[in-house]
Amino acid sequence: MNTNRIRYHVGSHDLGLDTEYRVECVDTLDEAREWLRHDVEEVAVDVEDDTEFDAFLDRLDGLDIVGEHRIDAFVFFVRHVTDCGCPCDCAETGRECDGEHPREAAAEPQLADADDQGRSAFEFDGTQYAVFNTAGSDRDGLWAAAQVPAEGPVSASSDCLLAGMATREVAFARAVEKLRPTRLITFLPKRYASITTPREEREADEYPTVTADGWVVGWSTDGYAVLFENGKARAHIYREGPFIFATIHRAEGVGSDDLDGEWRFVETAAAAARAQILDARDRMNVEFFPVVVTALPDDEDHAPLLVDPAAARIVRAGDVREGDTMLACVLDVRGRMPQTDYFNDQYTAHPIPYSPSCGCGVCCLLADEPGPVVNLGDDNQWDVCDPMAASALVLIVPA
Numbered sequence: 523m524n525t526n527r528i529r530y531h532v533g534s535h536d537l538g539l540d541t542e543y544r545v546e547c548v549d550t551l552d553e554a555r556e557w558l559r560h561d562v563e564e565v566a567v568d569v570e571d572d573t574e575f576d577a578f579l580d581r582l583d584g585l586d587i588v589g590e591h592r593i594d595a596f597v598f599f600v601r602h603v604t605d606c607g608c609p610c611d612c613a614e615t616g617r618e619c620d621g622e623h624p625r626e627a628a629a630e631p632q633l634a635d636a637d638d639q640g641r642s643a644f645e646f647d648g649t650q651y652a653v654f655n656t657a658g659s660d661r662d663g664l665w666a667a668a669q670v671p672a673e674g675p676v677s678a679s680s681d682c683l684l685a686g687m688a689t690r691e692v693a694f695a696r697a698v699e700k701l702r703p704t705r706l707i708t709f710l711p712k713r714y715a716s717i718t719t720p721r722e723e724r725e726a727d728e729y730p731t732v733t734a735d736g737w738v739v740g741w742s743t744d745g746y747a748v749l750f751e752n753g754k755a756r757a758h759i760y761r762e763g764p765f766i767f768a769t770i771h772r773a774e775g776v777g778s779d780d781l782d783g784e785w786r787f788v789e790t791a792a793a794a795a796r797a798q799i800l801d802a803r804d805r806m807n808v809e810f811f812p813v814v815v816t817a818l819p820d821d822e823d824h825a826p827l828l829v830d831p832a833a834a835r836i837v838r839a840g841d842v843r844e845g846d847t848m849l850a851c852v853l854d855v856r857g858r859m860p861q862t863d864y865f866n867d868q869y870t871a872h873p874i875p876y877s878p879s880c881g882c883g884v885c886c887l888l889a890d891e892p893g894p895v896v897n898l899g900d901d902n903q904w905d906v907c908d909p910m911a912a913s914a915l916v917l918i919v920p921a
């Protein structure tokens with residue numbers, strides 16, 4: 523299951539008009555570039571003069587694509603979105619979802635004009651809701667939002683989202699705020715302890731159990747919410763008076779941390795907890811290498827640096843990219859922390875596939891290496907292959 527928080531929305535519209543075509547929601551910037559290219563090419567076919575379109579396509583590869591691009595009378599856009607949660611149809615089609623594939627971007631909900639009873643409808647991910655005034659009830663003059671039932675009239679008691687709002691617009695905005703997290707998290711129905719349940723059973727039932735994959739909120743019979751990730755409880759969310767608090771269980775399984783924030787709804791607090799958990803995991807995935815980086819020796823054996831040493835960093839050889847400048851390998855010093863060992867001359871990496879039977883006389887030396895091996899290329903001042911264990915650490919200045 524892919525849980526990248528960032529995705530990209532790619533689409534277009536006529537200058538000065540709303541978007542009326544499908545907006546694509548894609549997982550990476552490279553994919554966004556391909557959809558943008560595709561969109562521009564499609565529109566270019568239908569215009570009389572495609573000069574501007576061709577010029578745009580020519581420079582597309584080097585372009586920072588996030589933002590709007592005006593071509594002729596059209597605007598093409600790539601929007602950087604966080605936790606958009608645009609739904610896919612994998613559940614309906616029975617396809618196994620990797621979470622990464624492109625899908626149609628979910629439309630922003632729009633509040634329709636009021637009908638003859640003063641109610642305004644809006645749609646959120648295929649479900650109909652209505653915003654209406656509760657005048658005549660004990661909430662005189664205030665606004666509520668509720669799901670429109672399949673049959674019968676909508677009322678504050680039928681699937682109510684919220685009530686007691688000062689205006690129609692506020693009720694709509696708050697309803698959308700409360701619904702948005704449902705794109706990322708499944709909220710199970712609340713459970714209530716019945717006073718007729720014997721006490722022992724009631725206690726056994728207090729904590730929710732969730733075994734489903736993905737992000738799910740279950741409710742205790744006491745009314746607090748538990749956020750689960752793949753069946754594992756990750757956060758507690760509870761209300762005290764007007765305030766909502768969220769506590770995240772540490773990944774190591776010991777202790778918990780309170781999350782700072784002010785939330786109007788348990789739903790938005792749960793979404794914030796999910797974001798916090800995913801961000802913390804991303805930070806954990808950044809590798810830190812304990813290496814002593816020495817200065818370049820100032821002697822005749824080492825050519826002076828042609829790159830800024832402040833930009834240097836330690837990476838694994840397997841992560842070296844085309845054009846990176848190679849400065850040093852990392853040597854294990856017995857009983858001490860590993861240390862950089864500068865090459866006599868810096869060189870540029872041009873990685874090529876590694877083959878132990880290359881025949882150069884160097885590649886064969888790593889044939890028995892237990893893990894994967896990479897070849898940083900033979901396009902260097904010595905014209906020899908540069909094979910290394912992919913896990914080996916090197917000091918480079920990224921291209």
Ligand SMILES: [Zn+2]
Pocket residue numbers: 529530531547548603606607608627628
């Ligand atoms: Zn999206």
Ligand SMILES: [Zn+2]
Pocket residue numbers: 610611612613618619620621623
């Ligand atoms: Zn899917």
Ligand SMILES: [Zn+2]
Pocket residue numbers: 880881882883884885907908
């Ligand atoms: Zn070779």
